[in-house]
Amino acid sequence: MQKPLKKIAVLLTIGALTLTACGQKPDITENLADNTKTDKKQILLFGPMEKSAPNASNTARTAHDLTVLMAEERLDLVVEYRTYTAENYQEKTYDEVTLDRARHNMDDLYLLNPDVIHTLGIEGKLADLSSLDCVKNLRDVVKTANTVNGKLVAIPQEVVAYGLFVNKDMFDQYDLQLPETPEEFMECCRVFKENGIETPIGANRWWLETFVFAQAFADLYNGDNTDAEIAALNSGEAKYSDYLRPGFEYLQELIDKEYIDAKTAYTYEAIEGEGPDFMAQKTPIVMAYWGAANTDTAYGSPDFNMQVIGFPSNRGQMPVIPITGYGVSANAEHLEDSMDVLDVILSDEALELYSQTNRVISPSKNVASNCIPALKPLNDRIEEGIYVLASNANLKMEQWGNICLLVRDLLNGSSVDDCMAKLDQLQEESLQN
């Protein structure tokens, strides 16, 4: 009985001695400073941000981050974010700040809205992305929309389709069919209003223009004479105001009948303003982009039956597609690296990952779209090839930004005629350029 204990005691002593022996005193001549330097290239990416909500995740940003991570790993560099969002309507808009920053070469990469793409493309501030490998996979509509002066200046990670987000339960409550035409939509609003819904349409200062685009260009993009009509607009033979007037008048009617609260809409940021009422089922109708249906920071988890349909037009429900995209500053400090980053984050592999995560329409013709049930009505129309473009670089006059500002004027009290006069002026200026 004694022997095992002795053996254990000996083993423990040896162990203790070994541990003591391992504790070495550091060499005094050793340089303890950490001289490892971070020599990775840093690509600056400027993009919008949204106000933070606790416990809410932004699926779109997550999807985007995953692809950026892919680029960082493959290219052994770091993509640094710069962000901006206006605190209120009185501050500079994201687009304005983007223009300022791009013009002063503050960043390498930019996430751009259609009007900014058009403006910076015209100004030559964006690099030509035609040489990227990913371009061969792109859908034609993307290339068409973002080609300025023969240069492909921006490529998106998703094709952003705008639609009407409706509370189907409330439509059912008042025995209303989902509207196809402007008249039907107006009738629905009337019924809601009469039933005590103070403001049937929740709106912000950005996206009311989608109503106008749907009515203005439904025939142009879905008729048989698209190219000729675009040519006529670019030559000045046809006037934008002729196309857009019905839409503005329609908006005016909605405002006049108080189906839209123009004052609040004028000050509301996208989703932040009108979103809470829609989610609280106080407002049956809002407008937003496809991805808003997928993310908790927008309309991702409603407590009601939400459906996303096209905007009313004489050709039925009409999706509105403004093509956004990532652009590279033509004078970027890390131009080549930025192009490489784009090539990775816009590759089929990255877009597949993005589409799977964010469930959106991919710009790559090789990546199938992935849509949730609520988006099916909108997706069906797009699959049928029925939609209007809210941005098109083939049109000399920029659409998405200009019309947005004109609608904002309308909200701010300008008459339809005043807006049309401004529109004519803008067309005139574009023709001169």
Place this chain on the structure above:
Amino acid sequence: MKWIEIYKVSDTMKKGHISNILNKGKVFISLIILVFCILGAVVFFIAKQISEEMSASAIENLSESLELISSTIETVLYKEAEFQQLIADEAATFDDPEKLILSYNQNSTMTKISLIAAGEQTGISNTGDIFTTEELDFSAGFKIQNLQVSKSYLNDMGTWAYTMKCPIKKGKLEIASLYIEYIYDSFDQAMPDKLYNNHATLYIMDAKSKRFLLKPKGIGEREAGHLNLDDFYNANSILEPQIQTDIAEYIENGDNVMFYHKIKNEDSLIYMWSVNDGSLYLIGYVPVTAIQREGSAVNKNIFFVVAIMMIAFFICCGIYFLNNRIQSKIRQEREHEREIYNKQLAEALQTAQIANNSKTTFLSNMSHDIRTPMNAILGFTTLLAKDADNPDKVREYLKKIAASGQHLLSLINDILDISKIESGKVALTIGEFTLNDLVTSVDAIIRPAAKAKNQTFFVTVVGIKHEYLIGDETRINQILINLLSNAVKYTPEGGHIWFRIIGLEQHSSQFEHIRIEVEDDGYGMTPEYLSIIFDSFTRAENSTTNKIQGTGLGMAITKNIVELMGGTIEVSSKVNVGSLFTVDLELRIQNETVDENFWKTHGIFRILAVDDEEAICKNIQILMEDSGVKVDIAFNGNEALQQIQDVYRQGGQYNVILLDWQMPDMNGIETAKQIRTVISDDIPILFLTAYDWEDIEAEALRAGIDGFFAKPFFVAAFKEKILAFHAGRHIDDIPQQNTNSLEGKTFLVAEDNEINAEILSEILSVEGASCEIAVNGQLVLERFQNAAPGEFDAILMDVQMPVMNGYEATKAIRSLQREDAKNVPIIAMTANAFAEDIKEALHSGMNAHLSKPIDVAVLKETIQNFL
């Protein structure tokens, strides 16, 4: 009683000892628990102390880091202010300061330098643009080095900026104001790259607008680019109004703020650090685990070391207790073994005592049993001497002396037999035999004995398929004789004894599985005796008080022989009801060639067996199965007659008729008479009977019976009868061989014992033969060598002799170069009476073996066989 008391005392002591051990164990465990509690408390206290100190240290480190960053930013601001003052001073030396302004280019820190002359509303920027102060707000009153600082704003580069205003003075006269715009991006370099390994967030906030102006690079946090303080609160769930109010107050006063709060379910430290008297704030948070890594590491190491020590301690304890347990188990096992050993010793002692007692009893019995016949022999010898002239008495005395001698001999044989068996020296002598011979020989011995006691002896053979078997016939005979003689012995007069041989289902086609049953309705045995019946030296009754005599070895011998043959023996018995012995044996079947020709040769194709017992008829059919002879059966006389007539009518006939004697309605005699009226005389009718036929022989012969043979039916016996019949003799008139003709023979006798030599000499002379005695093997050899050829008819050879024993002498004689050396019959006559002795005798070249004492009849028969 003393033992019990001692045991009780010992038990109490043992219990006390166990109780002590248990108490010691409890104390030991309590001590261990106490030590560990103290150790745990100390470790916990130390760990807590370390944790608190490390925490305080970590907070201090964080504070210092923030202070350092704050100081760096302030230094940058001061340097900017100093630089601006320098430009202003330089501009004051210019006649046209605007020229100086226009000479400056935009750089990464100063994005715009502007100047407005005193009293003017507009001025000029270094870009050449008109400059106004309309968009600049200096109302907050913040200053750097006495220079006014504007509220932060988004400049035309789309980045956050601030402008410092510096008066340009010529002497005491302020001639203009110098405005320089700085951007917050320039603070990037002052911000740490990896604050707490990227676990910490850090923003620069404008204190007035609460707007976040800079998110320095390298701090991760892609999820939310915070917009302002409210956004920060929302994103990090810092929603308590009191906290927000307190923070607002601190910020208003330009104080530093640091507090704990949960962020994303993790304890975090939130900090808001004042820069430039609170005009700017460094804002962010860091998880507590990130700043207390050192403390956690130290605590982890402490716990790790303690855990290792505890594990080591418990392993040691485990080994100690395991060792203890093993030792205890070994001790217990040894005690157990010792107990078993003691028990075995006690049992062995008891057995030895019993054996000793048995042997003592046996010796007592033997003494009595040997003395009894010895007494008779000696007594009658004395009487013989007295009454030598009275031939009747002499014959009577001699008869009694011979009976006593025989009894004495059987006693000696049994003792020797059991001694041989128990020493394992016995060997079986395997040979071919027939059940017929076996049963016949047993019947010949037992039936007279049973008859003498007026007992009825039944012999039945059922279900046997093969009667030609291989085995030790002598030993089987011994078994049967032992069992049956016991049955006779222990069954009162007028009782019944049943001897059955039953064929059981064969386990192998090469072995006949037989069961031998010996049953009687005798005295029976008590259960106590049954349990020791097969032990040596036991008898049902003490021979001194019972007239039944025996060695008490018979059953032991029987059991041993049965087991030696691979068989089993069982017994069941009830007092005054009877006993049943059952022996199961498996005996190899001879490779008997089916002698169909025998029956054909003798014209036997179909026989009729008549017996009222169906089992007997069936048995005949089974045994004749392979013979090619058709066996019909009838159960009474009338039926037999009817069958015989039917066969005749069909043109056939029976070649032999086997007839039972005693049958209901019509007995065998009557039936035979009837049959003879139907069949011709050349067809034999044989009586198959379990009874002595001497009483009915005459009547039977008259009735047309051609012969008798005893039940049970055996093919071998049947064949013999057929052969005899065809030999033309009366079947039962086979003359007894005359074995008494030793007349004129001369023998060479080797015998070292004078008395034995004399007895033999006398016996031979009585038979008309002469002999020459030699006292050892050597002399026998020499005498034979010198003898003329044919001088001696045979040599009777003792085995144990001086000089040369019988075996050697035989071998020597056989090796002699004489013609008669090979042929002269040499017969062993020895007291070595075991089978091995017989075997060795034959092996040495002898022709036969006779055991002493010499049975004259056997001697004559044996000698006759070789002459």
